Amino acid sequence: MTLCTSWLTRAVTPSSVYLQLFDRESCTYTYLLADPCSKEAVLIDPVIELSDRDATLVKDLGLKLVYVINTHMHADHITGTGRLKRLVPGCKSVISATSGAEADVKLADGDKVKFGALELEVRATPGHTEGCVTYVLHSQRMCFTGDALLIRGCGRTDFQGGSSDTLYDSVHGRIFSLPEDYTVYPAHDYKGQTASTVGEEKRYNPRLTRNKEEFNAIMAGLNLAYPKKIDVALPANKVCGLHNIPEEVAAMLGDAK
Numbered sequence: 001m002t003l004c005t006s007w008l009t010r011a012v013t014p015s016s017v018y019l020q021l022f023d024r025e026s027c028t029y030t031y032l033l034a035d036p037c038s039k040e041a042v043l044i045d046p047v048i049e050l051s052d053r054d055a056t057l058v059k060d061l062g063l064k065l066v067y068v069i070n071t072h073m074h075a076d077h078i079t080g081t082g083r084l085k086r087l088v089p090g091c092k093s094v095i096s097a098t099s100g101a102e103a104d105v106k107l108a109d110g111d112k113v114k115f116g117a118l119e120l121e122v123r124a125t126p127g128h129t130e131g132c133v134t135y136v137l138h139s140q141r142m143c144f145t146g147d148a149l150l151i152r153g154c155g156r157t158d159f160q161g162g163s164s165d166t167l168y169d170s171v172h173g174r175i176f177s178l179p180e181d182y183t184v185y186p187a188h189d190y191k192g193q194t195a196s197t198v199g200e201e202k203r204y205n206p207r208l209t210r211n212k213e214e215f216n217a218i219m220a221g222l223n224l225a226y227p228k229k230i231d232v233a234l235p236a237n238k239v240c241g242l243h244n245i246p247e248e249v250a251a252m253l254g255d256a257k
């Protein structure tokens with residue numbers, strides 16, 4: 001198998017626009033996808049502090065932002081969804097129904113998110129949280145895995161209804177069942193990696209290549225510190241980041257609450 005050593009973080013082709021954006025503080029990847037013909041676009045997993053960056057990009061590229069989508073209710077940062085709804089009137093917030101968060105559109109397994117000629121398939125991939133989903137853009141052979149599958153890793157399973165048993169089944173059943181050449185785009189990377197493929201992760205993921213018993217033991221032994229912002233992020237993200245924004249964040253954004 002050929003391993004890719006560099007990945008596009010930006011691609012504009014006749015059939016799609018794709019940009020991978022990064023938040024240095026939370027190591028979150030935000031994705032901007034668009035159909036170049038209709039100009040309809042979606043953002044996946046935006047971060048509130050960078051919502052001006054994202055709104056400006058949408059405007060500069062002449063795109064029409066139709067959906068601001070989350071892979072799950074994040075615990076480490078406040079989503080940019082609510083603020084983007086203010087900055088780009090008309091776009092709709094989107095998250096899974098099982099996340100327990102408020103949004104204009106609540107998705108279920110098997111739903112499709114359509115923008116222009118493009119379509120994301122929603123695959124429920126719980127385990128990191130109960131409401132995690134993976135979005136699959138079959139036409140571009142891409143999947144956006146949130147925190148379910150990270151590059152050579154996976155999301156922790158020690159809060160928000162997390163379960164290592166469930167995560168193992170989600171990744172093996174719903175992500176590793178995709179064709180091996182599909183590119184995997186995660187919601188975070190802490191080591192400077194940008195993307196992987198289903199085939200690479202099936203072969204080299206140090207957690208998910210193990211059997212379920214070994215995986216459960218690895219996850220039980222991670223002993224990670226709680227995310228620094230969890231106490232402000234979860235209440236804010238329950239309403240898609242629009243309310244309960246901490247004062248220092250609101251001040252930084254020059255926002256009324």
Ligand SMILES: N[C@@H](CCC(=O)N[C@@H](CSS)C(=O)NCC(=O)O)C(=O)O
Nearest residue numbers: 075076147153154155156226227228229
């Ligand atoms: N240090 C960060 C939090 C890091 C962390 O816990 N990341 C999560 C995803 S965000 S909830 C995770 O699942 N990590 C898996 C791993 O193996 O590292 C902070 O304080 O925000």
